[in-house]
Amino acid sequence: MNLGSASSSVSWKSSNNDRVSDQQFPAGLRVLVVDDDPTCLRILEKMLGNCHYEVTKSNRAEIALSMLRENRNGFDIVISDVHMPDMDGFKLLEHVGLEMDLPVIMMSADDSKDVVMKGVTHGACDYLIKPVRIEALKNIWQHVIRKKKHEFPKDKDFDQSTSVEDNGDRQQKPPEDVDYSSSANEGNWKSSKRRKEEEDENEERDDSSTLKKPRVVWSVELHQQFVQAVNQLGIDKAVPKKILELMNVPGLTRENVASHLQKYRLYLRRLSGVSQHQSGLNNSFMGHPEATYGTMTSFNGLELQALATGQLPAQSLATLQAAALGRSAKSAISMPLVDQRNLFSFENPKLRFPEGQQQLNNSNKQINLLHGIPTTMEPKQLADLHQSSQSFVAMNMQGNPRMQQNNTLLMQMSQQQPSRAQMLNETNNGQVSRPPLSMSQPLSSNGIRNSIVETVRGPVYNPVSQASSVVDFSLNQNAELQNNGFPLVRSNSGMSTLTSKRLLQEEVNSDIKGSRGFPAGYDIFEELHQQKSQEWGLPNVGSTFGASTDHSSIPGTLNVSPSMLVQQVSSMKNRQNGNSLPISKVFCSREESGSVNPMGGPQLNLLPSGNLLTVKAEQLPDTSYQSTFFPEQFGQDDLMSALLKQQESVGQVESEFSFDGYSPLDNLPV
Amino acid sequence: MQRQAASMKRSLFNQEYLDEQFNELEELQDDANPNFVEEVVNLFFTDSARLIRNIELALANGPYDFGRLDDMMHQFKGSSSSIGAKRVKRECSQFQEYCNGRNIEGCKRAFQGVKQEYATLKTKLDAYFQMAREAS
Numbered sequence: 001m002n003l004g005s006a007s008s009s010v011s012w013k014s015s016n017n018d019r020v021s022d023q024q025f026p027a028g029l030r031v032l033v034v035d036d037d038p039t040c041l042r043i044l045e046k047m048l049g050n051c052h053y054e055v056t057k058s059n060r061a062e063i064a065l066s067m068l069r070e071n072r073n074g075f076d077i078v079i080s081d082v083h084m085p086d087m088d089g090f091k092l093l094e095h096v097g098l099e100m101d102l103p104v105i106m107m108s109a110d111d112s113k114d115v116v117m118k119g120v121t122h123g124a125c126d127y128l129i130k131p132v133r134i135e136a137l138k139n140i141w142q143h144v145i146r147k148k149k150h151e152f153p154k155d156k157d158f159d160q161s162t163s164v165e166d167n168g169d170r171q172q173k174p175p176e177d178v179d180y181s182s183s184a185n186e187g188n189w190k191s192s193k194r195r196k197e198e199e200d201e202n203e204e205r206d207d208s209s210t211l212k213k214p215r216v217v218w219s220v221e222l223h224q225q226f227v228q229a230v231n232q233l234g235i236d237k238a239v240p241k242k243i244l245e246l247m248n249v250p251g252l253t254r255e256n257v258a259s260h261l262q263k264y265r266l267y268l269r270r271l272s273g274v275s276q277h278q279s280g281l282n283n284s285f286m287g288h289p290e291a292t293y294g295t296m297t298s299f300n301g302l303e304l305q306a307l308a309t310g311q312l313p314a315q316s317l318a319t320l321q322a323a324a325l326g327r328s329a330k331s332a333i334s335m336p337l338v339d340q341r342n343l344f345s346f347e348n349p350k351l352r353f354p355e356g357q358q359q360l361n362n363s364n365k366q367i368n369l370l371h372g373i374p375t376t377m378e379p380k381q382l383a384d385l386h387q388s389s390q391s392f393v394a395m396n397m398q399g400n401p402r403m404q405q406n407n408t409l410l411m412q413m414s415q416q417q418p419s420r421a422q423m424l425n426e427t428n429n430g431q432v433s434r435p436p437l438s439m440s441q442p443l444s445s446n447g448i449r450n451s452i453v454e455t456v457r458g459p460v461y462n463p464v465s466q467a468s469s470v471v472d473f474s475l476n477q478n479a480e481l482q483n484n485g486f487p488l489v490r491s492n493s494g495m496s497t498l499t500s501k502r503l504l505q506e507e508v509n510s511d512i513k514g515s516r517g518f519p520a521g522y523d524i525f526e527e528l529h530q531q532k533s534q535e536w537g538l539p540n541v542g543s544t545f546g547a548s549t550d551h552s553s554i555p556g557t558l559n560v561s562p563s564m565l566v567q568q569v570s571s572m573k574n575r576q577n578g579n580s581l582p583i584s585k586v587f588c589s590r591e592e593s594g595s596v597n598p599m600g601g602p603q604l605n606l607l608p609s610g611n612l613l614t615v616k617a618e619q620l621p622d623t624s625y626q627s628t629f630f631p632e633q634f635g636q637d638d639l640m641s642a643l644l645k646q647q648e649s650v651g652q653v654e655s656e657f658s659f660d661g662y663s664p665l666d667n668l669p670v
Numbered sequence: 671m672q673r674q675a676a677s678m679k680r681s682l683f684n685q686e687y688l689d690e691q692f693n694e695l696e697e698l699q700d701d702a703n704p705n706f707v708e709e710v711v712n713l714f715f716t717d718s719a720r721l722i723r724n725i726e727l728a729l730a731n732g733p734y735d736f737g738r739l740d741d742m743m744h745q746f747k748g749s750s751s752s753i754g755a756k757r758v759k760r761e762c763s764q765f766q767e768y769c770n771g772r773n774i775e776g777c778k779r780a781f782q783g784v785k786q787e788y789a790t791l792k793t794k795l796d797a798y799f800q801m802a803r804e805a806s
Contacts, residue, residue: 037717037745037748037749037752038713038717039710039713039714039717039718039749039752039753040748040749040752042709042710042713043695043698043710043752046698046703046706046710047698050698050700083741083744083745083748108748109744109747109748109751110744130748130751130752131691131694131748131751131752131754133691133694134694134697134698
């Protein structure tokens, strides 16, 4: 067994999709085992080795995560202990699920039901009680197969109908299918998002699998409908049956809705938990049936609408910004800090914004945004982000007729951060050509979401020169939007909002730390918008673009414009990783001191446009965000330099954005 | 010699110093890792000494953080269970019960029990491995 090496000599380590090695499977299964107890770790290593797996061990979750990020396709499955000193096992689980979408098995000596349940709700594909026996490890390959199958149900390349599948998978599948449909869904969402962006609802008929029911792909539109239905009913009264009726989607079953609802509730709780931290907005969040999923209510609706209609005067925007930043009392927008990961994991596909108009007028929708955006932002930041996202969204809405894209995140981000954009622009140090943020259609729904995410991230609005020109994020060159003076992210080439979001996040993150300089993101935005209708005078927005989601594996794929990412990254991280900014780093949320920058973001396909780079949380340089690569499409060089400049000034992005003592899952009732 | 080692092992099991997890470890031993069990046990005693020390310090004086005590003991217990230290595990559970009851005196007493079993096991396993080595 090769220990500690991700490269395998067997055919396992080929492409992601082609995991199954015909002859040798499951031998060579690349397992990453994480446990802080050296005795257990050694034993597991030996056991896994005896199973002919290729084992890599780590006694620190952070290191494991960075290994995963650096080599996204280097592992097939992760086994992790629950109680670890440097990171809660569930957090790691979330990260991995969101960013890499690998199956994760949890282990613990604790066999109490609630902990096991926690594992289930967090998406663990299995839970082993310690001491672990080798028999329990022998069949872990089934989780890999299962996940693959679910991810690419229509991918006939991944031929499940091998004997492998028949062996263990079949028996295990039916029960597991039901139980883990949600977690599998996550993967599915991500991949399906990536691959089936246009499809409203994919009925995954995995005939070759042992699935008893077709897999429902929760596309953004579908999720949007779901959310609307839930809002209509009131979160407390939303039962699957009624939701199903309201949604009126043919082919959708009550079970589909039920499992989706479960995840959604989880997400909401996380959000509410987060907001509690922040400003107790949580209550509103959870307790308002038709409320915009919590916090955005008061502020959201109003602001967004205003924004949407472009009525919002610059002052308002500024106020928004301020509020977002937490300066003002506008914490109405309690953007629950949703762990980005979480959000994305199950929200992403759901982040569907109805056509622009709807969103604008639907405060609920706005809330959706929040929901959809898992971000681990400080309360204040959330609010900030939210606000910015709001405006963003509004802006996007107007401009983007076609928001069906999956670029939810992106859109949201871009949307959210109009102020950010502003900030970005304002602060842009260098004149780098920034790829226009694709705030376009996809942004609409997504954008809003994204923005929410962004805000959640913890709007770190560095008070950049407020007087500077307003970042003009013109969504789709939407003149109207611009007129409003909202910093619209121009989505020329379909810049993924993600990018903008990232920027924002980055900025936010940095702000969170409080030591952030002006995030580089600003630069990007500035470049992007040629038109600066108004001066937002908003503080740095969205610095937490990437920061918050350190592990933000954004489910679904956001195509973050590399430049944005770069910006973000650079701003986020003070460290200089050089120019390589992996797209995936988009969400290099937190920058933990000394920790790797989890820019390895989730794959974000924010915009369908081909220009967008799909962000895959692949390479997460060990160093902080810095390392990001510049996508070719954008004037990377310029961006880079701008970013680099930013970096100098940007403080350390809040590293543990998502881990700032916030355990979103803790709030979730089991 | 081998019989002696085997008989010693049997007695360890009978007296519940060890449980089936120890067997699991022995099954992992192979030609490539002929001393795997001993290696792991040594690893355990080395690493757990630190945990024991930390708990000791935490019990030294108040205010007592029962949550933290429980966490630490949980860690230690998990480690012990991985090598099949049955009696030690039992004492750990006892300790945790007192923790839950916020009974510091009970905790301190239970901790003495833990340390005692821990020390006894170490002695016995040292002897066992010695004998097993001589036997082979």
